[in-house]
Amino acid sequence: MLICIPDVLGPEQVSQCRQVMDKAHWQDGRMTAGPQSASVKNNMQLPAASPEARELGDIVLDALGRNALFLSAALPLRILPPMFNRYGVGQTFGVHVDNAIRNVPGSATRIRTDLSCTLFLSEPDEYEGGELTIETAYGANEVKLPAGHAVLYPSTSLHCVQPVTSGARVASFFWIQSMIRDESPRSMLFELDQTIQELQGERGLDDPASVRLTGVYHNLIRHWAET
């Protein structure tokens, strides 16, 4: 399942991020890639330990923690510190799958990457190309979203970033270990949660059928979740 999450950051937060990124020192993106992805990766990144990456990462994490759609879709257990990338003209990231396990920089903690997320920080009219192409069972999806919007997709998917042919594309990207390891139960829980919220909107929070369904939702989480 591929989910677009609008307005993770508002316009002021996007411009705050952009100002910090404009002044930051960038490094070759291959520094954080495994051997297969390094061979197809050609972009720039903010060093993970840099003050800029930490400052911006906190803004993104804070926004994610308040985003009901993100929380419902990802059911996050751990989120890796957000990273930031830039593709100038001619830069691209060829087809790859993200590493299954990643170390949290500067700690012994490792996370399993269940979900990958790109939060767009450039407006679509600032660059040509640069679509994030995600392969799904139903074909390839090309994703290019307004600045401040994010796409969440299973880390099991093959994906690539098309070459940028004019302008530059900046984004935040990060990985999530979900409380629900597998895509299929996670998607069902998301559907159920969204449906319950719709029912509650129509019938009120104390509608008996919605209350029973809310019970089912939590009991399924109890059944499936790793904490």
Ligand SMILES: O=C(O)CCC(=O)C(=O)O
């Ligand atoms: O830039 C993007 O949208 C995705 C980056 C990516 O796939 C990666 O760093 O593994």
Ligand SMILES: [Fe+2]
């Ligand atoms: Fe990737």
